[in-house]
Amino acid sequence: MAITLEKMRADIAEMIGEExxxxxxxxxxxxxxxxxxxxxxxxxxxxxxxIDPDFGEFAESFTLAAWWDAVQARQAAKPDAAG
Known part of the structure:
Protein backbone atom coordinates (compact mmCIF):
# COMPACT_ATOMS: atom_id res chain seq x y z
CA MET A 1 0.00 0.00 0.00
CA ALA A 2 1.40 3.36 -1.01
CA ILE A 3 1.21 6.35 1.27
CA THR A 4 0.02 9.59 -0.28
CA LEU A 5 1.00 13.11 0.58
CA GLU A 6 -2.54 13.80 1.75
CA LYS A 7 -2.50 10.73 4.03
CA MET A 8 0.72 11.96 5.60
CA ARG A 9 -0.72 15.45 6.01
CA ALA A 10 -3.90 14.04 7.60
CA ASP A 11 -1.93 11.76 9.95
CA ILE A 12 0.27 14.65 11.08
CA ALA A 13 -2.76 16.91 11.54
CA GLU A 14 -4.51 14.31 13.67
CA MET A 15 -1.38 13.81 15.77
CA ILE A 16 -1.10 17.53 16.59
CA GLY A 17 -4.80 18.42 16.70
CA GLU A 18 -4.86 20.62 13.59
CA GLU A 19 -6.83 20.63 10.38
CA ILE A 51 6.78 1.76 4.29
CA ASP A 52 9.73 1.79 6.61
CA PRO A 53 10.57 5.41 7.39
CA ASP A 54 13.86 6.11 9.12
CA PHE A 55 13.48 8.09 12.35
CA GLY A 56 16.89 9.71 11.93
CA GLU A 57 16.12 10.83 8.40
CA PHE A 58 12.80 12.34 9.49
CA ALA A 59 14.35 14.00 12.55
CA GLU A 60 16.83 15.85 10.33
CA SER A 61 14.13 17.99 8.74
CA PHE A 62 10.75 18.59 10.33
CA THR A 63 8.81 19.56 7.19
CA LEU A 64 6.15 17.66 5.32
CA ALA A 65 8.00 18.32 2.05
CA ALA A 66 11.19 16.64 3.31
CA TRP A 67 9.27 13.70 4.75
CA TRP A 68 7.27 13.26 1.55
CA ASP A 69 10.51 13.22 -0.48
CA ALA A 70 11.88 10.51 1.83
CA VAL A 71 8.69 8.45 1.60
CA GLN A 72 8.57 8.73 -2.19
CA ALA A 73 12.17 7.54 -2.41
CA ARG A 74 11.41 4.56 -0.18
CA GLN A 75 8.24 3.70 -2.09
CA ALA A 76 10.09 3.91 -5.40
CA ALA A 77 12.87 1.63 -4.11
CA LYS A 78 10.45 -0.93 -2.71
CA PRO A 79 9.71 -3.86 -5.01
CA ASP A 80 6.07 -4.16 -6.00
CA ALA A 81 4.60 -6.93 -3.87
CA ALA A 82 1.82 -7.50 -6.39
CA GLY A 83 4.19 -8.15 -9.27
Missing part, protein backbone atom coordinates in the same frame (compact mmCIF):
# COMPACT_ATOMS: atom_id res chain seq x y z
CA UNK A 20 -4.88 19.10 7.48
CA UNK A 21 -5.27 22.33 5.48
CA UNK A 22 -3.35 24.15 8.21
CA UNK A 23 -0.17 22.19 7.47
CA UNK A 24 1.95 23.61 4.67
CA UNK A 25 4.63 21.64 2.86
CA UNK A 26 7.41 23.80 4.28
CA UNK A 27 6.01 24.47 7.76
CA UNK A 28 8.29 23.47 10.60
CA UNK A 29 6.27 20.67 12.17
CA UNK A 30 7.99 21.14 15.53
CA UNK A 31 6.66 24.70 15.59
CA UNK A 32 3.17 23.25 15.02
CA UNK A 33 3.51 20.97 18.06
CA UNK A 34 5.03 17.78 16.70
CA UNK A 35 7.63 16.32 19.06
CA UNK A 36 9.83 13.23 18.84
CA UNK A 37 7.29 11.00 20.60
CA UNK A 38 4.59 11.97 18.13
CA UNK A 39 7.05 11.43 15.28
CA UNK A 40 7.70 7.90 16.54
CA UNK A 41 3.94 7.29 16.59
CA UNK A 42 3.63 8.56 13.02
CA UNK A 43 6.46 6.29 11.93
CA UNK A 44 4.64 3.31 13.46
CA UNK A 45 1.46 4.27 11.59
CA UNK A 46 3.36 4.56 8.31
CA UNK A 47 5.20 1.28 8.91
CA UNK A 48 1.82 -0.42 9.28
CA UNK A 49 0.86 1.15 5.94
CA UNK A 50 3.79 -0.57 4.29
Missing amino acids: PEAIGLDDNLMDLGLDSMRLMNLILIWQEAG
Whole structure:
Protein backbone atom coordinates (compact mmCIF):
# COMPACT_ATOMS: atom_id res chain seq x y z
CA MET A 1 0.00 0.00 0.00
CA ALA A 2 1.40 3.36 -1.01
CA ILE A 3 1.21 6.35 1.27
CA THR A 4 0.02 9.59 -0.28
CA LEU A 5 1.00 13.11 0.58
CA GLU A 6 -2.54 13.80 1.75
CA LYS A 7 -2.50 10.73 4.03
CA MET A 8 0.72 11.96 5.60
CA ARG A 9 -0.72 15.45 6.01
CA ALA A 10 -3.90 14.04 7.60
CA ASP A 11 -1.93 11.76 9.95
CA ILE A 12 0.27 14.65 11.08
CA ALA A 13 -2.76 16.91 11.54
CA GLU A 14 -4.51 14.31 13.67
CA MET A 15 -1.38 13.81 15.77
CA ILE A 16 -1.10 17.53 16.59
CA GLY A 17 -4.80 18.42 16.70
CA GLU A 18 -4.86 20.62 13.59
CA GLU A 19 -6.83 20.63 10.38
CA PRO A 20 -4.88 19.10 7.48
CA GLU A 21 -5.27 22.33 5.48
CA ALA A 22 -3.35 24.15 8.21
CA ILE A 23 -0.17 22.19 7.47
CA GLY A 24 1.95 23.61 4.67
CA LEU A 25 4.63 21.64 2.86
CA ASP A 26 7.41 23.80 4.28
CA ASP A 27 6.01 24.47 7.76
CA ASN A 28 8.29 23.47 10.60
CA LEU A 29 6.27 20.67 12.17
CA MET A 30 7.99 21.14 15.53
CA ASP A 31 6.66 24.70 15.59
CA LEU A 32 3.17 23.25 15.02
CA GLY A 33 3.51 20.97 18.06
CA LEU A 34 5.03 17.78 16.70
CA ASP A 35 7.63 16.32 19.06
CA SER A 36 9.83 13.23 18.84
CA MET A 37 7.29 11.00 20.60
CA ARG A 38 4.59 11.97 18.13
CA LEU A 39 7.05 11.43 15.28
CA MET A 40 7.70 7.90 16.54
CA ASN A 41 3.94 7.29 16.59
CA LEU A 42 3.63 8.56 13.02
CA ILE A 43 6.46 6.29 11.93
CA LEU A 44 4.64 3.31 13.46
CA ILE A 45 1.46 4.27 11.59
CA TRP A 46 3.36 4.56 8.31
CA GLN A 47 5.20 1.28 8.91
CA GLU A 48 1.82 -0.42 9.28
CA ALA A 49 0.86 1.15 5.94
CA GLY A 50 3.79 -0.57 4.29
CA ILE A 51 6.78 1.76 4.29
CA ASP A 52 9.73 1.79 6.61
CA PRO A 53 10.57 5.41 7.39
CA ASP A 54 13.86 6.11 9.12
CA PHE A 55 13.48 8.09 12.35
CA GLY A 56 16.89 9.71 11.93
CA GLU A 57 16.12 10.83 8.40
CA PHE A 58 12.80 12.34 9.49
CA ALA A 59 14.35 14.00 12.55
CA GLU A 60 16.83 15.85 10.33
CA SER A 61 14.13 17.99 8.74
CA PHE A 62 10.75 18.59 10.33
CA THR A 63 8.81 19.56 7.19
CA LEU A 64 6.15 17.66 5.32
CA ALA A 65 8.00 18.32 2.05
CA ALA A 66 11.19 16.64 3.31
CA TRP A 67 9.27 13.70 4.75
CA TRP A 68 7.27 13.26 1.55
CA ASP A 69 10.51 13.22 -0.48
CA ALA A 70 11.88 10.51 1.83
CA VAL A 71 8.69 8.45 1.60
CA GLN A 72 8.57 8.73 -2.19
CA ALA A 73 12.17 7.54 -2.41
CA ARG A 74 11.41 4.56 -0.18
CA GLN A 75 8.24 3.70 -2.09
CA ALA A 76 10.09 3.91 -5.40
CA ALA A 77 12.87 1.63 -4.11
CA LYS A 78 10.45 -0.93 -2.71
CA PRO A 79 9.71 -3.86 -5.01
CA ASP A 80 6.07 -4.16 -6.00
CA ALA A 81 4.60 -6.93 -3.87
CA ALA A 82 1.82 -7.50 -6.39
CA GLY A 83 4.19 -8.15 -9.27
